[in-house]
Amino acid sequence: AQKITQTQPGMFVQEKEAVTLDCTYDTSDQSYGLFWYKQPSSGEMIFLIYQGSYDEQNATEGRYSLNFQKARKSANLVISASQLGDSAMYFCAMSPSGGSYIPTFGRGTSLIVHP
């Protein structure tokens, strides 16, 4: 069974600063994918970034980067140059490679960006 832990229920950051959202995971699978999603107040789930467990480089997508530390089983999301529109819930998820690929989600972190 897989488990995703997001220990920060809420985070605050000043506009234009960087912020790190923590995510740790537990799995016995050797091959898996890690994902981050953003859920603004409007409710939709927006895919942000993906990291494969065998990828040697940390994934980056614009202002988003994933700090992947496999030995520590952590997959933290770093948002650089925060914007007011980044205020949202952020969910970390993982799915095993092989089988049904069902994503398992953490409980989320609420991020508020202050002007």
Add this chain to the structure above:
Amino acid sequence: DSGVTQTPKHLITATGQRVTLRCSPRSGDLSVYWYQQSLDQGLQFLIQYYNGEERAKGNILERFSAQQFPDLHSELNLSSLELGDSALYFCASSMAGVNTEAFFGQGTRLTVV
């Protein structure tokens, strides 16, 4: 726009009633997942379909059922509704046989009164 379409966006119904939520996956995606999001339970996986066949079941109540049709759209049927079924229901789709991201629809917000 994720390419996943869910209808309706909002639904208000009375206890004891039955509703059907509809999902059209992204073009080419064979796998469809249904999730329930409530404040106290977070995002809970309900059920997965792959190319018309049920692939995996999660925390889905017996009062709930789903199916995927030959054109790959999926429906989630919720019956004998209770107040506690009020939640945001998401459909997501992904490519078959590849561990890539799942793309989510905008969700159906169900309110049972």
